[in-house]
Amino acid sequence: MNRLLLNAAAAAAMLIAAPASYAAGGYVGVRTCTKCHDVQGESWAETAHAKAFESLKANAKAEEKKKAKLDPAKDYTNDKDCVGCHSTGFGQAGGFAVGGDVGGQKQLGSVGCESCHGPGGGYRDEHGKAEKKHKKEGQATPRKALVAAGQSFDYEKACATCHLSYKGSPHKGAKPPFTPFTPEVDAKYKFEYDKAVRTKALHEHYKLKGVFDGDPVPAVRAEFQKNAKELPE
Numbered sequence: 001m002n003r004l005l006l007n008a009a010a011a012a013a014m015l016i017a018a019p020a021s022y023a024a025g026g027y028v029g030v031r032t033c034t035k036c037h038d039v040q041g042e043s044w045a046e047t048a049h050a051k052a053f054e055s056l057k058a059n060a061k062a063e064e065k066k067k068a069k070l071d072p073a074k075d076y077t078n079d080k081d082c083v084g085c086h087s088t089g090f091g092q093a094g095g096f097a098v099g100g101d102v103g104g105q106k107q108l109g110s111v112g113c114e115s116c117h118g119p120g121g122g123y124r125d126e127h128g129k130a131e132k133k134h135k136k137e138g139q140a141t142p143r144k145a146l147v148a149a150g151q152s153f154d155y156e157k158a159c160a161t162c163h164l165s166y167k168g169s170p171h172k173g174a175k176p177p178f179t180p181f182t183p184e185v186d187a188k189y190k191f192e193y194d195k196a197v198r199t200k201a202l203h204e205h206y207k208l209k210g211v212f213d214g215d216p217v218p219a220v221r222a223e224f225q226k227n228a229k230e231l232p233e
């Protein structure tokens with residue numbers, strides 16, 4: 001077999017082995033999600049997560065950086081030790097790359113929808129299809145199908161990846177590069193999931209019609225839906 005054929009065979013084998021989300025393109029970016037979820041998108045855009053990349057620029061948040069022993073005059077936007085937690089899907093298929101698209105078509109230079117909900121390449125089409133089925137036949141689609149397509153409902157784990165990655169953190173999966181903003185720098189950086197998930201740091205919550213059902217139902221679902229806003233017509 002020549003090299004080209006060998007490469008093609010290797011690529012085909014990788015496609016088979018890769019999870020559905022990768023085969024379908026990995027990260028798709030904020031704008032794909034907000035085509036359908038515009039209201040969540042609007043309130044997300046006002047959050048610190050949406051603006052997280054800005055903090056890496058020279059002279060942004062100078063006082064905070066000094067306190068964490070960082071150089072306020074330095075541009076950290078191309079620094080591999082920083083961008084992982086201030087962007088979406090860093091180094092992964094379809095995700096942010098150093099020097100890549102910050103505010104462009106995919107808006108990957110932010111802690112976007114997929115940082116918490118998982119890479120959308122495999123499941124975004126499932127949402128639209130399930131809605132049609134729900135409208136036409138009144139039938140809900142099992143949420144399990146979304147998990148199989150790469151959607152995540154383990155929000156506590158998603159937050160921990162960024163908020164609890166430092167030496168001595170209670171999060172067992174903590175690994176470098178670590179966040180410079182730890183409770184040792186200032187007690188306000190102590191991350192408590194139960195409190196944090198209930199703040200406006202995420203986005204406003206809107207009533208769901210029940211297009212999906214069954215496990216896994218996130219622990220916060222019932223409470224959030226009880227207080228959720230009505231979707232505008």
Ligand code: HEC
Nearest residue numbers: 032033036113114117120124127128131208209210211212
């Ligand atoms: C084609 C339109 C469409 C696109 C694109 C889309 N969604 Fe959805 N999504 C829906 C619909 C419809 C529902 C069901 C809403 C309901 O039950 O009222 C849904 C449900 C959800 C839910 C709740 C699922 C549950 O547990 O019931 C989340 C979270 C979500 N979408 C996030 C995303 C994210 C993140 C993206 C981008 C990667 C995305 N969606 C892309 C239409 C879409």
Ligand code: HEC
Nearest residue numbers: 055061064076081082085162163165177178179180181189
């Ligand atoms: C492991 C993930 C992670 C890495 C790596 C990381 N950060 Fe962050 N960064 C965070 C989190 C989480 C916060 C929010 C902390 C909070 O408000 O509790 C944050 C907040 C910040 C803030 C705002 C602090 C404030 O008080 O407003 C700045 C500035 C910042 N990071 C810069 C950097 C720089 C520069 C680097 C690289 C040297 C870096 N970060 C690396 C996760 C990370």
Ligand code: HEC
Nearest residue numbers: 048049052055085086111115155158159162196197199201
């Ligand atoms: C991809 C990394 C990442 C993930 C995942 C993530 N965060 Fe953050 N979060 C950040 C960064 C970075 C900041 C600081 C943004 C800045 O000011 O530059 C932040 C800021 C915050 C803040 C402070 C907001 C403010 O207004 O000061 C809260 C609260 C927060 N996050 C809660 C959460 C919760 C809850 C989750 C999980 C459901 C979560 N975050 C998931 C990276 C992340």
Ligand code: HEC
Nearest residue numbers: 033037040041044112113116155202204205206218221224
């Ligand atoms: C920092 C983490 C985080 C980010 C970023 C985030 N979400 Fe969410 N999202 C959540 C959590 C937590 C819930 C509550 C889950 C539940 O009720 O089951 C949620 C719920 C939802 C729901 C269900 C209905 C609702 O309003 O509660 C949709 C739809 C959704 N998100 C879409 C999006 C879209 C679109 C974006 C990007 C514009 C986004 N999310 C960004 C954490 C996040």
